[in-house]
Amino acid sequence: MSSPTKALVADDVEIARRVLAHIDAGTTDEGAAWREPVENYLNPERFAAELRLLQAMPSVFVPAAAVPNPGDHVERSVFGVPLFAVRGRDQRVRVFRNACRHRGFALVESAGCTHALVCRYHGWTYRLDGSLAHVPHADAFPDLDMSTRGLVEVASREVDGLIVIGALSTPSGESGPAWEEWLSDGTPWRDKLLPARRLVYVDSTARAMNWKVLVEQFLEGYHIRSTHKDTFYPVQYDDLNVVEMFGPNCRITFPYRNIERLRDRPEDTWTIDARVTFLYQLFPNVMLATFPDLMLMIVIDPVDVGHSTVTIYSMVRPEVADRTSRDPGPNNPAGAASFIARGAVEDNEMSEGVQRGLASGANEFVEFGRHESAIGHFHATLEERLTRLRR
Ligand code: FES
Numbered sequence: 001m002s003s004p005t006k007a008l009v010a011d012d013v014e015i016a017r018r019v020l021a022h023i024d025a026g027t028t029d030e031g032a033a034w035r036e037p038v039e040n041y042l043n044p045e046r047f048a049a050e051l052r053l054l055q056a057m058p059s060v061f062v063p064a065a066a067v068p069n070p071g072d073h074v075e076r077s078v079f080g081v082p083l084f085a086v087r088g089r090d091q092r093v094r095v096f097r098n099a100c101r102h103r104g105f106a107l108v109e110s111a112g113c114t115h116a117l118v119c120r121y122h123g124w125t126y127r128l129d130g131s132l133a134h135v136p137h138a139d140a141f142p143d144l145d146m147s148t149r150g151l152v153e154v155a156s157r158e159v160d161g162l163i164v165i166g167a168l169s170t171p172s173g174e175s176g177p178a179w180e181e182w183l184s185d186g187t188p189w190r191d192k193l194l195p196a197r198r199l200v201y202v203d204s205t206a207r208a209m210n211w212k213v214l215v216e217q218f219l220e221g222y223h224i225r226s227t228h229k230d231t232f233y234p235v236q237y238d239d240l241n242v243v244e245m246f247g248p249n250c251r252i253t254f255p256y257r258n259i260e261r262l263r264d265r266p267e268d269t270w271t272i273d274a275r276v277t278f279l280y281q282l283f284p285n286v287m288l289a290t291f292p293d294l295m296l297m298i299v300i301d302p303v304d305v306g307h308s309t310v311t312i313y314s315m316v317r318p319e320v321a322d323r324t325s326r327d328p329g330p331n332n333p334a335g336a337a338s339f340i341a342r343g344a345v346e347d348n349e350m351s352e353g354v355q356r357g358l359a360s361g362a363n364e365f366v367e368f369g370r371h372e373s374a375i376g377h378f379h380a381t382l383e384e385r386l387t388r389l390r391r
């Protein structure tokens with residue numbers, strides 16, 4: 001398998017070198033500043049254009065750890081389109097539009113495992129490959145050709161621990177646009193995500209916020225001291241990040257103070273997995289965040305201009321799952337009492353405040369400084385693609 005990893009982001013030793021240099025100099029990575037018009041967070045027409053764009057591009061659906069075994073299925077609405085994924089007996093994951101071919105009932109209502117997909121309304125039954133297997137009282141449908149009424153599939157691939165889907169606005173049956181380079185095998189997060197194959201917790205929450213306010217929450221470390229005084233700040237640095245862009249995506253490194261212990265060790269022994277959090281933004285709306293003993297995938301689904309759904313998948317290595325499954329305390333990295341969960345509450349409070357402030361009429365634009373350049377990159381990428389779509 002080819003590995004473009006090195007070309008896309010720096011290796012761990014290089015990241016540690018850059019972090020230590022920033023600590024010594026009191027600096028952080030800097031990029032371009034950005035001003036985003038407030039209108040772009042509030043205008044329903046702008047939101048509709050964004051949704052059209054998002055539906056026309058490939059995106060990440062769910063972590064593969066959500067459907068490890070044949071029959072496992074999981075649902076989510078992606079850019080307003082209800083979908084579900086199910087792993088077949090052939091081990092292949094397929095993604096379908098979540099609607100029965102009879103009267104359109106949402107077939108999969110929650111995550112689970114099943115031998116066949118049975119519609120709760122009138123009992124039409126589908127095999128795990130989506131084909132229609134059984135129609136009760138089939139003689140009532142004289143014109144029904146069962147072979148053509150399987151579930152409607154969306155092009156998808158399993159890539160390095162993620163189930164990735166093609167464009168949703170492309171009619172089914174077409175192959176869709178070429179998979180982007182960053183979604184091919186050998187991704188930069190492969191080594192982190194593949195071992196965390198035990199899904200231990202999923203949480204889905206509706207938030208009264210524009211989706212971009214929620215995305216911005218993850219993309220800078222300028223707020224660590226001010227927002228996370230008693231959670232992240234004691235173990236991390238304020239305003240000290242390495243920021244790398246690859247294509248429309250980015251990776252932000254948030255170092256922990258224990259990275260300084262590397263100073264008196266030879267570089268060829270350096271490992272940084274427990275010394276930094278890597279935050280990968282997979283454009284536009286998916287974040288992968290690494291923590292010691294925990295991997296999070298956070299999906300921000302736009303619902304309307306002022307509402308979003310945030311789904312968090314918590315994954316751990318199997319040995320960590322065995323060790324922490326009955327631990328409700330702060331040492332369970334996936335638990336609600338962990339400092340990660342408490343930090344997330346703080347971030348959401350800030351995002352709620354930003355959303356409220358948008359309506360105040362005080363600002364024509366939201367200001368992002370040179371230490372918040374990953375946010376500027378996000379908005380610039382979105383703007384550039386919207387412009388291309390309008391042509
Ligand atoms: S809607 Fe599914 S069986 Fe009627």
Ligand SMILES: [Fe+2]
Binds near residue numbers: 227
């Ligand atoms: Fe934060």
